[in-house]
Amino acid sequence: MEKKRLIIAIDGPSGAGKSTVGRALAKRLGYLYMDTGAMYRAVSLKAEEKGIEPWDEPALSRLVSSIHIAFVARDEETRILCNGEDITEAIRSPEISRLASDISKSRVVRKALVGMQKEMGKKKGVILDGRDIGTVVFPDADVKFYLDADPEERGRRRYRELFEKGMEVDFKKTLQEVIERDRNDMNRSLSPLKRAHDAVLIDSTNRSVEEVVEEMYRVVVEKRRWSEVDYR
Numbered sequence: 001m002e003k004k005r006l007i008i009a010i011d012g013p014s015g016a017g018k019s020t021v022g023r024a025l026a027k028r029l030g031y032l033y034m035d036t037g038a039m040y041r042a043v044s045l046k047a048e049e050k051g052i053e054p055w056d057e058p059a060l061s062r063l064v065s066s067i068h069i070a071f072v073a074r075d076e077e078t079r080i081l082c083n084g085e086d087i088t089e090a091i092r093s094p095e096i097s098r099l100a101s102d103i104s105k106s107r108v109v110r111k112a113l114v115g116m117q118k119e120m121g122k123k124k125g126v127i128l129d130g131r132d133i134g135t136v137v138f139p140d141a142d143v144k145f146y147l148d149a150d151p152e153e154r155g156r157r158r159y160r161e162l163f164e165k166g167m168e169v170d171f172k173k174t175l176q177e178v179i180e181r182d183r184n185d186m187n188r189s190l191s192p193l194k195r196a197h198d199a200v201l202i203d204s205t206n207r208s209v210e211e212v213v214e215e216m217y218r219v220v221v222e223k224r225r226w227s228e229v230d231y232r
């Protein structure tokens with residue numbers, strides 16, 4: 001019997017490891033992986049290029065209706081294209097992280113991106129990572145995870161990531177930015193980051209990627225088994 005294909009939501013603060021474990025879990029399950037944060041980053045990059053402020057709703061509305069975001073698999077990795085332009089690296093700077101947190105408060109931006117995410121998720125067999133996946137985008141997701149880690153640990157991971165990309169970074173500043181961004185994402189009025197009541201909480205502090213992925217995989221297999229039981 002073919003296994004039921006599920007919609008899996010992974011939410012949590014920045015640096016908790018959502019994209020690393022999300023990618024690994026998707027590979028193991030043969031699922032599609034979608035980094036929804038990259039979509040907010042893509043809009044932010046284009047807004048910055050055009051000099052649009054995060055509170056300018058009419059300009060943001062025109063912007064989101066003029067851009068097309070696509071995830072394409074290339075050489076074993078996923079590239080992010082915006083109107084055909086490869087922006088995978090450009091969206092990872094600290095400036096775009098800050099801006100994305102502000103632009104994600106916009107009603108028109110959220111409405112447009114959530115619409116695209118719902119469309120992409122329809123295919124099933126998909127893992128989406130973000131802040132509002134289990135609460136707003138797919139409140140009926142088959143499996144929901146809330147991935148967390150200590151702020152210090154998340155700051156260290158972010159620092160390492162930027163350092164390895166050759167950027168000049170300061171640990172204290174990076175930690176401060178991570179804390180600041182979480183506060184912003186958790187306290188905004190529209191779709192703030194919070195744990196869905198039915199999300200499985202996983203703390204990745206002091207745990208390897210493999211351990212976390214293994215735990216998530218077991219939860220998924222168990223859920224899938226139950227969802228395939230015929231109660232008639």
Ligand code: DC
Nearest residue numbers: 036037038040100101104130131132
């Ligand atoms: O996951 P990330 O750090 O790449 O996300 C960048 C910003 O986008 C984050 O600070 C909040 C916002 N975001 C959001 O509001 N909703 C999502 N589903 C994903 C990201």
